[in-house]
Amino acid sequence: MATPLRTAAKVFYYARNFARDLAPQALFRRRLAGWLEQTRRSDGSVRQRVNYYNRLERPFAPSPAAVPVSRMPFSPSMYYYDLKEFARYFDPALLIDLEFGDVIDVPKMPAIVKDRPITDGNGNAVLMKLDKFRHFQLPADRQPFADKRPLVVWRGDLNNPIRTRFLDAVRDLPICDVGTPKKEAKAEYQKPYLTIDEQRRYRYIVSLEGNDVATNLKWIMSSNSLCLMPPPTYETWFAEREVRAGVHYVPLASDFSDLADRVAYFEKHPAEAERIVAAANAYCQKFRNERDEQAISLLVLYKYFVLGGQVKPDPEVWRFITG
Template identity: 75%
Template sequence: MATIQRTTAKVFYYARNVLRDIAPQALFRRRLADRLEKAKLSDGSVRRRLNHYNKLQDAFTPSPAAVRIDNLPFAPSMYYYDLKEFARYFDPGLLIDLEFGDIIDVPKVPSLVKDRPIHADHSNAIILKFNKFRHFHMPADATAFVDKLPAVVWRGDLNNPIRTRFLNAVRDLPFCDAGSHKSYAPPEYSRPYLSIGQQQRYRYIVSLEGNDVATNLKWIMNSNSLCLTPPPTYETWFAERELEANVHYVPLAPDFADLAEKVRYFERHPAAAERIIAAANAYCRTFANEQAEQAISLLVLYKYFVLSGQFKPDAEVWRYIIG
């Protein structure tokens, strides 16, 4: 259920991107050199991150299914706008292989994706910050951990066997408020809808992967609640594979039999919970520097176009990319 603020932000997101599409695109292309010049001045974390998202090292040829920048698929529209925001800085005839949506397999050819499996040879899956309006919505949380309800909460769609297994495991735990708010959820799993703000009132919030990554992982880690989750198996622009168990989140066993024990421990040791929360909050701040975020996005595409043989690199920019 969207709030007025969230709805307003969505309207602004679309209005800004429509205006960018209406503007003469040559204006953006003339600014590419200046944007890249500023990107070269970025610290080593920008280089490390762009080469994490784009792990390609060898030259390749776009597939016959590749699309031109000026003919990108419009649906889903947020994926289109998130890509076009940076692709518009390049020649409109350049070709891109891409897969919009929830990706659970590594593409056969180098392609732009929102996410990829962590435990795989996934160099062909080049991550961009797709669907960022939804996935990078991380509202502030002003309530301290010790002032929250000493209980566990989870809400979500039952689109993954892991989620049903979790609900079955915790159904008899009195300190767990867990269930699905979807109208089609079976009665035994049905619970009322809770907004992000309402969930933030709990000390412990569970994050469970769905079709791919867990959407709520980011806003939980940006809150003052403790994130409980099985180790991630997919990653997005949030670089979930970089997260460390017992540093950024509390790991849960596959059968969730350890959840009660973990909660009891942190109820007795709130300072330990607060240390993990502080580390999680610091990790989230990595993505708060909008100048760095934009530089990385441009450089991920730049590297793709160079290695695909479509773009001759500036020597200094390429030296920065490859280190």
């Protein structure tokens, strides 16, 4: 359910990107050299993130299915605009393999994706910050942990067996306000819709993967509520592999049999809960640095085009990327 503020933000998102498409694209391409000159002066954290998102190490050739930057598919439109925001800085004839939508397998060829499985063999999946309007909501939370309701909340679609298993295991616990607002779900699973702000009034919020990653993980970790979840199996630009159990979130067993005990423990040890909340908040901070986010996005694509044999690397920029 869209709020007036979110609706206004979406209108602004499309208006800004539509204006970018109307502007002469050569203006962006002329700025690329200057951007790259600035990015190579960035610190080691930028380099680390570039090579985390783009794990390619060897040259490759684009696949027969690759499309020119100028003809990337428009649908889904937010994927298109989020990738085009940075791809427009490069030659429109450059070829790019991409997979829009929820990606549950590693592409056979190096391709730009929103998400990938957390595995050592996922190098062909090159992460970009796609569908960010939906996934990267990091609103400020001014309500302290201690002032929140001492209960567990979860809302979501039942699009993953994990979620149904979760509801079966905990929905009758008195500490839990969990369910789905979807009317097609079984009656015993249904609960009224709650906004993000309403969910953040609870001390404990559960994050569960759906079609791929858990969309709510980012806004939970940027809140003053404590995140509880099973270890993630997919990752996005948020680098879910780097989110540490016991440091940034409270891990849950796959059958959720430990949820009540976890909550009881942190009710008795609120300082430990607040320590984890603080670490989660700190983890989110880097995604608020727009200059770094832009630099990393450009360098991820730059590395992709260089290894794809389509761009001759600037020696200084390449030295920065490779360390």
